[in-house]
Amino acid sequence: MYRYDEFDHAFVKARVEEFTDQVQRRLSGELTEDEFKPLRLMNGVYLQLHAYMLRIAIPYGTLSPRQLRKLAHIARTYDKGYGHFTTRQNLQFHWPKLTDIPRILEELAEVEMHAIQTSGNCIRNVTADHFAGAAADEVADPRPYAEILRQWSSLHPEFTYLPRKFKIAVTGAERDRAAIEVHDIGLHLKKNADGELGFAVFVGGGLGRTPMIAKKIRDFLPEEDLLSYVTAILRVYNLNGRRDNKYKARIKILVHETGTEELKAAVETEFAALRESELKLPEADIRAIEAYFAPPRLKARPEGDAVVAGAVQKSPAFARWVARNATTHRNPDYACVTVSLKGIGEVPGDASDDQMDAIADIAERYGNDEIRVSHEQNLILPHVARADLPAVHAALVEIGLATANAGLVTDIIACPGLDYCALANARSIPVAQEISQRFASPERQEAIGDLQIKISGCINACGHHHVGHIGILGVEKKGAELYQVTLGGSAREGSTIGEIIGRGFGPDEIAGAVETIVETYLSHREGQEETFFAAYRRLGVAPFKEALYGHEARAA
Amino acid sequence: MKILAANRLTDGETVWLGAGDCWVESIDAAHVARDKEDEERLLAVGKGGLASNQVIDVTLVDIETVEGRIHPLRLRERIRAGGPSIHPDLGKQARLNARSAA
Structure with missing residues (x-):
């Protein structure tokens, strides 16, 4: 994996020193909260319901054992003995004291980690296929490109105050395990007819209150042009993205309001001006970064x-x-x-x-x-x-982590929700726990087969509910929690946004509603080979609606 | 009725303005404002707490009293007063439970 060079070490060390000084000045009263808040957010420090929260970047989701041990040590020493892995491949600690955060960041720097750009209107942690460099269906490892993007985007002066946050995901396989079509930029690493590496470029995907599937604006971008092209996209966005309304500031809105063709033309114009600039990636540099990700020497183990x-x-x-x-x-x-x-x-x-x-x-x-x-x-x-x-x-x-449920109904994505998060309107985790308990039987889960449930506790959609086969969105209505259900979402290649099925369900009803949906699928499927998602595509919403609300319609 | 909630600057702990304008760690000890005038006073003291760097995120919270105890109207504030509902072993509720068990 990537190892920091002298520049990286010095850069992170300087940043820790700078933030340590800012924390000291905040504690002494030299900085007000209004002055300090943007500084702490740039270093991954949020304020939640019970305490501060520290979000630590795990670039493209890759960790060494030494780094994971350090996270365990921080959890034990400075937090409450656990950490929360997120949908952006990061780790959050939910209980750090502000006074301890400088020391935590120092400890992280010892293992080449930090919390820079895990918040704020900048380019966030670049995510990638979690099977990168190992999957059988991969054209090439996407992580060297994610690392190039990480280096380029770290404290990029031009892109530190974007209209809104900006998320990039990279995959190197046809089977999209990185949800690239719901990112601001999605990169699909592939080979052209001549066997050269390059990218299909998707832009303007995103979840949140206005979910959108990204549009493909390039079928093949040569790898050497990666930074020029991404810079061109960011420039068009930085210049034209809306700053008047936070909820309309993501690039997906710009793409939608401008139109894909016009936006693509603007990017291509910018790209033409940048293509032969210093942003062109020298072959030797790409291969040097790639060398860090050389696959391990795997011994033959034919037994x-x-x-x-x-x-x-x-x-x-x-x-x-x-x-x-x-x-x-x-x-x-x-x-x-x-x-x-x-x-x-x-x-x-x-x-x-x-x-x-x-x-x-x-x-x-x-x-x-x-x-x-x-x-x-x-x-x-x-x-x-x-x-x-x-x-x-x-x-x-x-250690209690041998649950055989990858991709099954109990392998649920859930944001922290109202149990921790200051933005949430409803709890997510208890809903996940109840559904998990209802479907605990391994035989029943196996009979149901592939099924992704994704739960968010507010419209910001950290739990990716829009792209769950069954999506659950928690809202607050008249002071109580209410859960809206969407069906038919997918974050795989050819992503789709789920459709809202009808009125929401109370906290005591939601797990039962999910069970009804699953039972409806089981009674309508054309055999075990037909997954929930395939059956939904064939059947549409009607039988699920009937199962959930039919009795109400008849009563009315 | 309202109480004034905030988070302590140094560690983020949720606190409320209590008797004698001290910040207290238990919602039970929060001072209840029963009229507009008292609310204004709470806010003014809260502003002072912000200015003197004791607390951040100062907000008035709607409450009712149930059997003489303060009960926030919003679930958000009830969770804030106890701790994560999924972890009775963590947060303020854990400390209270430990105390009542002792």
Whole structure:
């Protein structure tokens, strides 16, 4: 993985010193809250309901065991013994004291981490496919490009005060696991007919109060032009994006109001002027960054098939886990393991300090020293020998993280919601917990098959509800929580925004409503091969509406 | 009826303005303003707390009293007063539980 060079170290150290001084000046009263707030936000420090919150960047979701241990240490020493992994592949601590944050940032810098640009109207942490560099269906590892974008965008003077925040996601596979079509810029790394690497460029996707699917404005951008083209997009946005209304300030609104063709023309004009500038990426520089992401030397482990087959025979729990949580690796002796942070009834995305330490140990022993955070709020061990899967499973059982539910109905995305967040209108986590408990039976989950439930506690949509197969949005109505349901969303290639199905449900009704939806799917599907999403596309909303509201319509 | 809520600058802890214009950690000890004049006074003291860098995010919170205890009307403020509903072991509610168990 990427290692800081001298410049990176000096840059992060200087930033920690600067923010430490700002915190001191705030505590002494030299800075007012109005002066300090934008400074703390630029360093990932929010104020929530019970305490401050510190959001730490995990670039493209890649972590080393050493870094994960440091996060465990911070959780244990400065927080309340746990951390929350987010849909932007970051980690949030929900209880840090302002007085401790300078020391936390110093500790993070020791392991090449920081909290810069995890808030504010700037280019945020660049996200990527969590199976990057390991997946069998990948053209090339997208992380070198994500790293190039990270370096270029860090404290970029021109793009520090954008109209609004700006999120970029990169994937290197046809199967989009990075939700690129719901990002401000989505980059799909691919090869052209001549075998050269480049990108399909999507722009103007986003969730929040006005969900939009991104428009493709380039089918193939040569890799050397990455920064010139992205700069061109950012310039057009920075100049023309709306600053009069926060809710209309994202690039998706600019794309929508300008029209894709006109926006594309403006970007191309800017790009023509930039193309031969210093932004052109020299081949040697791309390959130098790429070298940091050289795949680990994976030893031949041909005994994997026999070991897995034997373990499957012996243990139904292992069989279920390997079927759901092990994904095809490009090396047939290996697998990508999903460590589910979605234990039945647990808080989606939370991991304790001890669990983080244990996963770091497992990654060192069996995982070639790599850990990833997925936007689905799970952890990934991208390079595990199939022959070691029984040992990894056993180690995960020990720490309560062997739930065999990747991609199933209980693998729920949920934002922190009103239990923590100052912006939320309703709780998300208890809804996730109740649904998880209702569908706890592994047999029932397996019978239901692939199904993504995504829950947000407010319209800002951190829980990606718009692109859940079943999406749940919590709102506040007359002082009480109310949950609106959308169906048919997807964040995969050819993303779709879910449709609102009807009136909302109270906190005591919502899990039952989800169960009704799932039962309706089961009774209408054309066989187990037809997933919930496919069945919904075929059936439309009608049978689900009838199941949920039919009796009311008849009564009325 | 209203009370004045804020977060303490140094650690973000939720606090309310209590008797003698002190910031208190338990909502039960918050001073209840029963008329406009008292609300104005709370806000003025809160502004002072902001200016003297004791607290941030100062807001008036609507409440009712239930069996003599302060009960915020909005769930948001009730969660703020207790702690995350999913973690009875964390936040103010944990401290209260520990005290009542002792």
